[in-house]
Amino acid sequence: MGMVVYSISELAKEFDITTRTIRFYEDRGLLNPSREGHKRIYSVADRVRLMLILRGRRLGFSVDESKELIELYNPKQNNKHQLAKYLLKIQEKQEVLGKQLKDIKILQKELKLAESRCLSALKI
Amino acid sequence: MGMVVYSISELAKEFDITTRTIRFYEDRGLLNPSREGHKRIYSVADRVRLMLILRGRRLGFSVDESKELIELYNPKQNNKHQLAKYLLKIQEKQEVLGKQLKDIKILQKELKLAESRCLSALKI
DNA sequence: TTGCTCCTCACGTCACGTGAGGTGGC
DNA sequence: TTGCTCCTCACGTCACGTGAGGTGGC
Numbered sequence: 001m002g003m004v005v006y007s008i009s010e011l012a013k014e015f016d017i018t019t020r021t022i023r024f025y026e027d028r029g030l031l032n033p034s035r036e037g038h039k040r041i042y043s044v045a046d047r048v049r050l051m052l053i054l055r056g057r058r059l060g061f062s063v064d065e066s067k068e069l070i071e072l073y074n075p076k077q078n079n080k081h082q083l084a085k086y087l088l089k090i091q092e093k094q095e096v097l098g099k100q101l102k103d104i105k106i107l108q109k110e111l112k113l114a115e116s117r118c119l120s121a122l123k124i
Numbered sequence: 125m126g127m128v129v130y131s132i133s134e135l136a137k138e139f140d141i142t143t144r145t146i147r148f149y150e151d152r153g154l155l156n157p158s159r160e161g162h163k164r165i166y167s168v169a170d171r172v173r174l175m176l177i178l179r180g181r182r183l184g185f186s187v188d189e190s191k192e193l194i195e196l197y198n199p200k201q202n203n204k205h206q207l208a209k210y211l212l213k214i215q216e217k218q219e220v221l222g223k224q225l226k227d228i229k230i231l232q233k234e235l236k237l238a239e240s241r242c243l244s245a246l247k248i
Numbered sequence: 249t250t251g252c253t254c255c256t257c258a259c260g261t262c263a264c265g266t267g268a269g270g271t272g273g274c
Numbered sequence: 275t276t277g278c279t280c281c282t283c284a285c286g287t288c289a290c291g292t293g294a295g296g297t298g299g300c
Binding site for chain 2: 262271
Binding site for chain 2: 279280281282
């Protein structure tokens with residue numbers, strides 16, 4: 001049974017975060033690794049969850065928002081009311097992402113302009 | 125002389141932030157409105173600075189980073205060393221923005237998928 | 249024993265949120 | 275006076291950063 005598992009420091013190194021950050025997500029209920037004595041053991045599924053958290057973080061989602069988003073991937077036995085609520089959340093996120101996309105494109109243009117001004121001022 | 129100016133609450137309402145946030149940016153040296161007695165008076169230039177701060181914020185920049193970015197727009201009398209340093213910052217931001225763009229596109233696809241799954245579960 | 253990684257507190261920081269308590273002009 | 279907006283502290287919160295101090299196996 002070749003179970004692939006990870007230590008906390010392996011994940012921290014891979015994703016360029018601190019172990020404190022990973023423990024914090026556990027504290028907030030986003031991760032729940034198994035233990036070997038006191039040591040945390042992370043499964044492949046735990047690693048995926050961490051990736052999703054970090055993607056959300058890069059996009060400015062709060063920990064609670066990321067938690068909700070991750071739970072969207074696990075259908076579970078949702079009733080209609082829950083589903084409608086989730087649908088609303090999804091649509092809200094889509095709006096925010098649309099705005100962020102615009103912002104990024106504007107900033108990219110401006111950074112290119114600033115870059116070329118810098119370069120010409122440096123006479124390269 | 126039709127000088128266009130703004131009160132703190134006008135700007136707060138326009139950009140959907142609190143007055144506390146605006147005062148905070150002043151505290152951190154990003155804004156420097158004139159005063160009329162104790163009241164803050166914001167010029168068109170102040171308003172532009174605030175817009176730039178908020179754009180940086182939406183993209184996950186710290187206040188200090190936004191401050192630096194804004195100063196990129198004001199050429200001033202930069203020496204070569206300063207310019208080279210700024211160029212590096214610009215290129216770092218461009219890398220981060222590239223990653224964020226990718227993340228957003230991935231999340232958008234996943235949200236669309238989640239949305240259609242929700243909709244079909246709700247039988248709309 | 250040294251060196252490595254792991255652990256649990258627990259205080260500090262950043263970017264504000266949120267009252268508390270007060271002033272000023274229509 | 276009431277109602278509105280403005281002000282200055284100042285403590286609280288969120289997402290961690292950063293040691294302090296200690297354990298466990300090669």
